[in-house]
Amino acid sequence: MRTFKQYITGLFGGIKSLLSGLSVTWKELWIKKVTQQYPENRDTLVISDRFRAELVMSHDENNEHACTACGICEMNCPNGTIQVISKMTETEDGKKKKELDRYVYDLGMCTFCNLCVITCPSSAIKFTNHFENATFTRNKLVQQLNHEGSKLRAKKKEPISAQPVPKEKE
Amino acid sequence: MFQNYSQPLEFTNLTSWLDAALRENLPEFWAVFIELVLVGVVLLAAYAVLAMILIYVERKITAFFQARIGPNRVGKYGIFQTVADVLKILIKEIIHVNKVDKFLFYAAPFFMIVASVLTFGAIPFGKSLHAVDFNIGVFYVTAVSSLGIIGVLLAGWSSNNKYSMIGAMRSGAQFVSYELSAGFALMTMVVLSGTMQFSEMIESQAYCWNIFNGHISSLVAFVIYLISGHAETNRGPFDLPEAESELTAGYHTEYSGLQFGFFYLAEYLNMFIIASIAATVFLGGWMPLQISGWDGFNQLMWYIPSYIWFFGKVGFLIFLSLWVRWSFPRLRIDQLLNLEWKYLLPINLVNILVMVILVLTGLTLTDLF
Numbered sequence: 001m002r003t004f005k006q007y008i009t010g011l012f013g014g015i016k017s018l019l020s021g022l023s024v025t026w027k028e029l030w031i032k033k034v035t036q037q038y039p040e041n042r043d044t045l046v047i048s049d050r051f052r053a054e055l056v057m058s059h060d061e062n063n064e065h066a067c068t069a070c071g072i073c074e075m076n077c078p079n080g081t082i083q084v085i086s087k088m089t090e091t092e093d094g095k096k097k098k099e100l101d102r103y104v105y106d107l108g109m110c111t112f113c114n115l116c117v118i119t120c121p122s123s124a125i126k127f128t129n130h131f132e133n134a135t136f137t138r139n140k141l142v143q144q145l146n147h148e149g150s151k152l153r154a155k156k157k158e159p160i161s162a163q164p165v166p167k168e169k170e
Numbered sequence: 171m172f173q174n175y176s177q178p179l180e181f182t183n184l185t186s187w188l189d190a191a192l193r194e195n196l197p198e199f200w201a202v203f204i205e206l207v208l209v210g211v212v213l214l215a216a217y218a219v220l221a222m223i224l225i226y227v228e229r230k231i232t233a234f235f236q237a238r239i240g241p242n243r244v245g246k247y248g249i250f251q252t253v254a255d256v257l258k259i260l261i262k263e264i265i266h267v268n269k270v271d272k273f274l275f276y277a278a279p280f281f282m283i284v285a286s287v288l289t290f291g292a293i294p295f296g297k298s299l300h301a302v303d304f305n306i307g308v309f310y311v312t313a314v315s316s317l318g319i320i321g322v323l324l325a326g327w328s329s330n331n332k333y334s335m336i337g338a339m340r341s342g343a344q345f346v347s348y349e350l351s352a353g354f355a356l357m358t359m360v361v362l363s364g365t366m367q368f369s370e371m372i373e374s375q376a377y378c379w380n381i382f383n384g385h386i387s388s389l390v391a392f393v394i395y396l397i398s399g400h401a402e403t404n405r406g407p408f409d410l411p412e413a414e415s416e417l418t419a420g421y422h423t424e425y426s427g428l429q430f431g432f433f434y435l436a437e438y439l440n441m442f443i444i445a446s447i448a449a450t451v452f453l454g455g456w457m458p459l460q461i462s463g464w465d466g467f468n469q470l471m472w473y474i475p476s477y478i479w480f481f482g483k484v485g486f487l488i489f490l491s492l493w494v495r496w497s498f499p500r501l502r503i504d505q506l507l508n509l510e511w512k513y514l515l516p517i518n519l520v521n522i523l524v525m526v527i528l529v530l531t532g533l534t535l536t537d538l539f
Contacts, residue, residue: 033237
């Protein structure tokens with residue numbers, strides 16, 4: 001008798017759970033579709049800020065960057081993606097100074113691990129979410145990150161500031 | 171009775187005109203011959219077109235259930251997606267596998283397709299759109315549709331592949347078990363309508379569909395038929411013959427090109443056939459919704475042609491099957507057999523008894539009111 005009772009309660013319990021499952025999918029049927037129709041919706045596409053697609057060196061409006069050519073990023077890069085090529089220049093008062101010549105970044109070898117950005121003492125580089133990186137030749141993936149004719153930004157009160165310094169303080 | 175209502179969009183006039191014209195101008199034999207060929211061509215064309223529509227609808231509804239959009243690149247809303255797919259599968263190479271049992275391997279897809287085409291011919295699509303009206307229609311349909319399993323077993327056996335073999339064996343076990351339930355559920359309705367002929371069955375449901383007529387008992391039979399029909403088509407939570415995570419594709423693993431296309435086609439058409447038998451037996455087939463005595467209302471319903479009613483009901487049932495398919499996880503083989511032998515079959519047997527009592531004691535809705 002007890003097993004018969006179990007049979008009946010099991011039957012109706014099963015039907016109830018199946019119906020509740022159906023109600024879940026019924027609601028799912030009417031929710032907003034999540035498909036991104038990519039090439040068409042390029043203008044409205046939302047990519048998370050945290051998405052790491054491409055390494056860039058931020059330049060301010062005076063074409064100045066924050067890279068001191070210390071080479072820490074190059075040392076930390078696990079697969080030799082970054083090449084910091086520096087040159088020695090002489091300042092007016094005769095001091096010798098290391099300065100960034102070319103900052104070469106090979107997108108094709110990058111694993112987007114973010115170690116370079118984390119370890120950069122002057123926050124000169126960052127990852128952006130511009131993800132359309134496909135090219136037809138591999139050479140195009142090797143980029144120079146510092147702009148033509150750019151130079152090191154003069155030292156400010158807070159040297160380890162990630163943000164480009166506002167205009168008024170210039 | 172319902173000849174009194176105006177039916178502007180029916181095919182009755184067209185078919186009877188064609189028949190008369192043929193018989194007038196040709197000897198009896200040739201008239202019949204041409205009619206047979208015409209019916210065959212129309213049925214086969216309908217078979218292919220329906221499969222294409224079904225695949226498109228299935229993909230769209232599946233996408234909606236998964237919060238996607240589904241095919242939308244080929245033509246507006248992707249309506250030509252299946253046409254492109256069919257063209258692709260037609261020009262694909264049929265890969266010849268060396269160590270298969272050649273004869274059985276190439277025969278298997280035809281068993282599938284022939285079984286479903288034979289069943290397809292006996293379905294009443296609308297008023298006067300009924301190719302073969304046997305006096306044992308229900309029996310014929312259950313008998314012929316179960317031929318398909320031979321195709322599945324042959325495919326699995328002849329492929330010389332353990333996955334195919336396991337898939338086919340599971341499919342066999344499943345089919346044999348659920349065929350029983352489906353048969354009993356249909357038998358319940360045969361008890362209610364007192365005939366096995368589809369046309370008479372539909373006429374008897376003119377004012378009260380069978381599902382309402384036998385109330386509780388009909389409803390139980392309806393649900394059981396849907397479940398077991400669903401299991402027979404190897405779909406949804408019962409798709410363990412082709413459980414892709416375990417068996418790659420089950421019995422049709424070794425097939426390619428058009429042969430695979432046959433299996434694919436037969437699967438979709440079986441879904442349609444199950445839905446249309448359910449619609450015919452339980453929901454009144456092509457009969458419009460009518461209420462005895464409400465002449466205006468009935469006339470309004472008759473303005474909608476019968477084939478629209480039929481495809482509407484079938485579409486509703488197919489939607490139900492897709493809904494179930496995308497709601498529930500796949501069953502294990504023991505759960506599958508449990509469901510059949512411990513639940514569906516005993517309930518079904520009791521249900522037939524209840525139905526017999528309802529009919530004999532005059533407790534069906536048509537008897538009561």
